[in-house]
Amino acid sequence: MAPEQPEAREPLGFEERRRVLAEVVPAIVGEGVSPCGRVRAYVGHECELLRLEWDWERLKEQLAGKRGSMNELVGAQELAQLVEYAVIVAVNDRQVKVTDAFHLPAPTRAALAEGYRDEYWSLPEHLRPDSEDEYVRERLAAHGPKPDPQGQAEADIAASRERFGAVVAELESDPGKIRASEPGVVLPAGVAEAKEDAARFVERLSQLDPQKARFEGKDDEHAPSVIVVATFQSPFGLWLHPDVFSRVGSKLDKAIIKCAAGAKAKLAASIRVAGEESDDFKP
Missing domain, CATH: 3.30.1310.10 (Nucleoid-associated protein YbaB-like domain)
Structure with a gap:
């Protein structure tokens, strides 16, 4: 399995x-x-x-x-x-x-023990763990067994790509529209140069297979x-x-x-x- x-x-x-x-x-x-x-x-x-x-x-x-x-x-x-x-x-x-x-990083036993002392008094009395060991065990169990580093990296990268894809989907992909500015508006030289660079970058990417x-x-x-x-x-x-x-x-x-x-x-x-x-x- x-x-x-x-x-x-x-x-x-x-x-x-x-x-x-x-x-x-x-x-x-x-x-x-x-x-x-x-x-x-x-x-x-x-x-x-x-x-x-x-x-x-x-x-x-x-x-x-x-x-x-x-x-x-x-x-x-x-x-x-x-x-x-x-x-x-x-x-x-x-x-x-x-x-x-x-x-x-995933929580360590030492960090969770530190959290126990911080959290204990903020919990209602009936929810307080009986001991620090119980508190640490419960939270380590909630995180599951320590994953294989390669598997963890793959999960992190997949999530990063999903976030990145959502951002990219909102970006303009038409070089002409990237270069365009409002009629009558004169852009500062730095802004105009950045827009031109972005448009040319998009053009280069579109030419690559x-x-x-x-x-x-x-x-x-x-x-x-x-x-x-x-x-x-x-x-x-x-x-x-x-x-x-x-x-x-x-x-x-x-x-x-x-x-x-x-x-x-x-x-x-x-x-x-x-x-x-x-x-x-x-x-």
């Missing part, structure tokens, strides 16, 4: 969310490990791939000459799958931590050994040349990180509000 979906937690207040966004979120790092434990990935702010850790000599020994049923080299493909897995796990780990930072948009970062545009792919559905995909062990060697981790940054920059450029497109923006 599948575990019950936990209830979404209450988000922090607006000012506290602003503080968390500015001070806490940029420092949160997600960590992921491949199933075999041979590759470890660290992901930072805005899904930036910060670091890959592995025993290069051991990986090279195990995978460089590995061949498939048709005698083709398959070690690079296997390594790419290990890296992909570790990075995606790291991205999910960070998302759970970020979501946690934006929500009120999230299902097809694909952005690549390569170590060499003409003869790549490493290609990292970013899409709106997945933040990281990896292709490695079959001879990557000899072509790139021990600097492969740095090459993957650089290519990941390139793919991410192109994805960001695709929805940039400012009109100037990046020179390397090639959807």
Whole structure:
């Protein structure tokens, strides 16, 4: 029987969310490990791939000459799958931590004990609990068993999307109407510029097909050994040349990180509000 979906937690207040966004979120790092434990990935702010850790000599020994049923080299493909897995796990780990930072924590036994002393005298005598332990047990039971962090994050994110969707539904989506102002009204320069930016942003979004948009970062545009792919559905995909062990060697981790940054920059450029497109923006 599948575990019950936990209830979404209450988000922090607006000012506290602003503080968390500015001070806490940029420092949160997600960590992921491949199933075999041979590759470890660290992901930072805005899904930036910060670091890959592995025993290069051991990986090279195990995978460089590995061949498939048709005698083709398959070690690079296997390594790419290990890296992909570790990075995606790291991205999910960070998302759970970020979501946690934006929500009120579940009550702890100590906090409930503190609440007992505050609440006891405010209750009618016939409703007062017999003891602090009884009070704490009742309230912990009301919150149910401690949920799995991933399940809790999914519930919180679903609730956040619902709130966000309600706000977005009320926004104007016609660029012409966004740019329009009351007849005879001259808008301050800053307001006019903000309206223009918003209109152009909406136009850019309407031109994108999230299902097809694909952005690549390569170590060499003409003869790549490493290609990292970013899409709106997945933040990281990896292709490695079959001879990557000899072509790139021990600097492969740095090459993957650089290519990941390139793919991410192109994805960001695709929805940039400012009109100037990046020179390397090639959807």
